[in-house]
Amino acid sequence: MTWHETERAWLADTLRATPFDAPTLCAGWQARHLAAHLVLRERAPRAGVGAVGTAATRGPEAAVQRLAEDVDGPAAYAALVDAFAAPPARWSPLSWAGDAVNASEYFIHTEDLRRGAGPVPPRDLPDGLRDLLWRQLLRMAPVRLRRLGPGLVLVRPDDVRSAVHRARAGHGTVVARGDVGELVLAVSGRLQAADVRLEGAPADVAAVRELLTGP
Known part of the structure; x- marks a missing residue:
């Protein structure tokens, strides 16, 4: 199996083990909203992509809300999770997008x-x-951090490091x-839930924390 197939199976199992009305790290979303987003992302890409954690576009957010509202109990939630667990249709761009x-x-x-x-122990991730x-974090980070004043260097426990954003004038x-998994969560805007240590001048650390901490 490819990694995205492995992670789809893990995510589906995690959804099944989570009550439909359980909170998530996505602001204002319960597990049923996240399941709705995942289904729409593959079956109706215009409605599902871009909605996570923000009302950046009213269409995607409204579509997720409508589908989630139909999930009024465990049975409806299980059906929605089963829909995500099945691979996307051939016509979906995500059917060939793969790991990327x-x-x-x-x-x-x-x-x-x-x-x-609340906090839970991190997953023990396979090396691959x-x-x-x-690799995907190093591609994502410069885009995510483009408005950040301070520079940012990511450092793994094995001391592999990468400068993913250059400091602007007046910042360190x-x-x-x-x-790696914790850094992925931090850069994706979930710093408050990630086991990541920030080192630097207090004002610069505060700026990084503000950008990378969800509402």
Whole structure:
């Protein structure tokens, strides 16, 4: 199996083990909203993509809300999870997007569920998945951090590091230390739930924390 297939299965199992009305790390969303987002992301991409954690566009957010409102109990929730657990249709762009689009997405949403009610031990990630997440993190981080004043250097426990954002004038550089999965969560805007240590001048650390902490 590819990593996105493995992570889809893990995410589906995590959804099944989570009550439909359980909180998640996505602001205002219960598990049923996250399941709705995942289904719409593959079956109606315009409605599902871009809605996570923000009302950036009213269409996606409204579509997720409508589908989630239909989930009024365990049976309806189980059906929605089963719909996500099945691979997307051939016509869906996500049917051929593979690891490049889905691996980090599924990993992050699994943690949205696992950590929604509070801290839990991190998953023990296989080396291959850890390496894939690291590569995808290095591509994601410059985009996510483009408005940040301080620079940011990511450092793994094995001391592999990468400068993912250059400091702007008047700012220093912050070092973020943590396991790869924790760094992925932090850069995706879930710093408050990630086991990551920030090092740097207090004002610069505060700026990084503000950008990377969800509402």
